[in-house]
Amino acid sequence: MAPAVLIQNLQKRYGPVEAVKDVSLTVEPGQIFGLLGPNGAGKTTTLRCLCTLTKPDLGIVEVAGVSAIKNPKKARQLLGYVAQEVALDKVLTGRELLQLQAALYHLPRAVAAERIKATLALLDLDNYADQKTGTYSGGLRKRLDLAAGLLHQPVVLVLDEPTVGLDIESRRVIWDFLRQLRDSGTTVLMTSHYLEEIDALADRVAIIDQGKVIAEGTPSELKDQVGGDRITLRIREFAPLDEAEKAKAMIQALPFVQDVLINPDQGNSLNLVVVPQSEALSTIQQALKEVGLPTFGIAQARPSLDDVYLAATGRTLLDADVAASGKRDPKAERKQNMR
Amino acid sequence: MTTTPVKPNTSLVAPANSPLKTPGLLSGEFFQETFALARRLFIQLQRRPSTLIAGIIQPLLWLVLFGALFQNVPEGLFGTSQNYGQFLGAGVIVFTAFSGALNAGLPVMFDREFGFLNRLLVAPLASRFSIVLASAIFITALSLIQTAAIIAVSALLGAGLPGPLGLSIVTLIVLLLVLGVTALSLGLAFALPGHVELIAVIFVTNLPLLFASTALVPLSFMPTWLQAIASLNPLSYAIEPIRYVYLHTHWSLSSVVLQAPWGSVTMGVALLVLIGFDALALISVQRLLRRTLA
Missing domain, CATH: 3.40.50.300 (P-loop containing nucleotide triphosphate hydrolases)
Known part of the structure; x- marks a missing residue:
């Protein structure tokens, strides 16, 4: 058919x-x-x-x-x-x-x-x-x-x-x-x-x-093609940058962690890409405790379609949307779509 | 939300096998869609009758007020008309039909702007000419209602009433004029970028064409240059035959209705000019409509 x-x-x-x-x-x-x-x-x-x-x-x-x-x-x-x-x-x-x-x-x-x-x-x-x-x-x-x-x-x-x-x-x-x-x-x-x-x-x-x-x-x-799990970690609600850097250096050394990014837009939270495994969260929390850092929040998730988009284009869908809406000319598009 | 199951879609296989022939012009489908599109316009009119009411009141005000303006003009100044009211009647009939037809493109333009036209364009219309035809039917009906109202009121005001044959020629002339002008307006509705531009065109066309015609005064009143323009203006060719049947109980196609600078125009010639105008209008917009509606 x-x-x-x-x-x-x-x-x-x-x-x-x-x-x-x-x-x-x-x-x-x-x-x-x-x-x-x-x-x-x-x-x-x-x-x-x-x-x-x-x-x-x-x-x-x-x-x-x-x-x-x-x-x-x-x-x-x-x-x-x-x-x-x-x-x-x-x-x-x-x-x-x-x-x-x-x-x-x-x-x-x-x-x-x-x-x-x-x-x-x-x-x-x-x-x-x-x-x-x-x-x-x-x-x-x-x-x-x-x-x-x-x-x-x-x-x-x-x-x-x-x-x-x-x-x-x-x-x-x-x-x-x-x-x-x-x-x-x-x-x-x-x-x-x-x-x-x-x-x-x-x-x-x-x-x-x-x-x-x-x-x-x-x-x-x-x-699945993008692979890895995503972990969002917040040491504090608003962590100072030096603490975030310290945590990043420590976490990066963990064997299952593939990538770590500090997100200054969300109170210096840490975005991690990890090899999927069940102990990831507790291992990270334990490691933080050993260097004397608290955990405000930590969450693990499978990759989202946004991660797929991110992996393919290097930017998130939301960022692309915001960038695109600045460049668009709604009036011109209306004309375009008029018959 | 109900839980009624959606009917299973069994048509998935059928289309590929069914013949690809689709209905065309003058098919039952064509009449169905034309009727439905015209019905929409009439429903709109019924729910928002202000256009129609204004469209009837306005020409009547023309008749009464403008007629009164020249009421004391000496007899004989306006040709063989007994009074200015009688002279003006023909002009108001034609001008009203003309303005109405000139506005025919506006609803189509709004449909384009609001995206309603897309609803029609994604439908498997037998011919998209139905969109144009539905508007034309609507505008024509509207013009005929207005014309009837003007004829009735001018009769009450003492302009007299042509015989049945005379009334038919009045109707025919109104139809011919409306057809051509509607076609032009619909063409513009697809060619111009938006309603602002369309309204601008309507605005600069409407009154100048009125003043450069024999609607308000006879040709003999005008300076030569304006006479030349007025005797090229299709409105004059609609006005003069109507005026003639109002004034003469006996007329024929060879009756001279207009004395143009270059010679006399008979009833038959005036009708031919109007038919020629329609042909020209239809040909000129055809390509335009075909481009958008093909």
Whole structure:
């Protein structure tokens, strides 16, 4: 069977900006596939190329074996696209929006009525269906947008940052829903710059940075590839630098410790990469005690997707995000995305 | 959140085998999507009727106030019109339809800006021409309602009422004008970067075209240079035939409706000019729309 989504060597440039340099990914049917990367990495542009909103400069884009470039109408039929910014007509009610959506996908009237009813129930929107969407909260708007994207039962649901700006409860509801959807056989391709979102949902993840895929695999594969455990150690809540240096020198000498960094942003705490082993924490605490240093807090964790990103790019996702948001021109991007 | 299981997606295999032919223009799908898109615009109008109300009140104020301004003008100054109100009626009908059509692009522009258009563009529309057609249907309906209101009120104000055939020609002329101007406005809505620019274009087009037409005064009133402009202005070719059927119970395609500096224009020629204007407008925006909507 053809993969649900196949993207090969995708390239897209807007004037001097290379939004996507080289993106290839294969999404197998029935997966939640996560595209993780900082703002401005090229995630949205990739999705826009997939959903036929943007014509790529180069590359192959296919949905269930149908080329989105050569046969866009057919590809659109197979896709459900939920954009990052929810664009609802605030004068229409939720039901009217879904009716419009159903007509745009040419559902027969009877089928449309039945699907709308079922989808409203599925997303717990019954009580709001006949209110104008202008009165909806952020979470409701997103749910209605999801309902609209699902009405024609697409093969692949494409979500751009599905929970950005939502409260925790709405986010949980959407996570649960996406899992449910996946379990019923719909393929989901989603972007996020939230690590925990991709970690919690994605069966496979591609990490994308500056227009390129820099790592791909299941989240645990990626973490295993980075290797080692992460230990965060705080001697005191705010340790003086000389104490931190002293502890660092001592810890570095321990046989299972691979790397130690002092993080001045968090009260000179120590970030350690260690060979995974059960005694690590107690050994370190014991060693500290012997040189007369206290332990304010110590925690051990498996590497996170952020560590994967860090290992590949030399910076954390958060830092990349902050750096990118300084460089972005939201107005120019809006224009870019206008058709 | 309910626990209703999602319907299993069985369509995964089907698409690859199903024929790749998709419905095109004039298919049932095309009418379905056009109808749904037009319905949205009519729902908007129904829930926010202020546009329509203002769109009816404004031309009536034109008629009453502007008409009163020249009420005491000596008879015979405005051609064969008995009074200025009668003269003005045709101008107000055409100008109202024209302004309405000129604004046709605004909702589309807002849809572009708010991302609603993307919702339409990711859908497998039979033809994206349905987006344009739905707007055109909506604007046309709006213009016809306004025209009916103006005709009714000017009749009450003593401008008289053309016969059934005359009313049909009025309707035809309004439709021809609205078609061309709507096309241009929708084209601009896709070509210009944002609503600020579109409003600017509407602003600089609207009133100058009114003043450089025969809506408010006859050609003979104008200096020669303005006569030249006014007799090139498509608005004049819509106004004069309407004015003629208001004043003459008997008319034909060969009736002379406008005495332009270079010669006389008959009813038939005026209609041909309007049809030519439509053709020109449609051709010029076609490439524009095709670029964005292809």
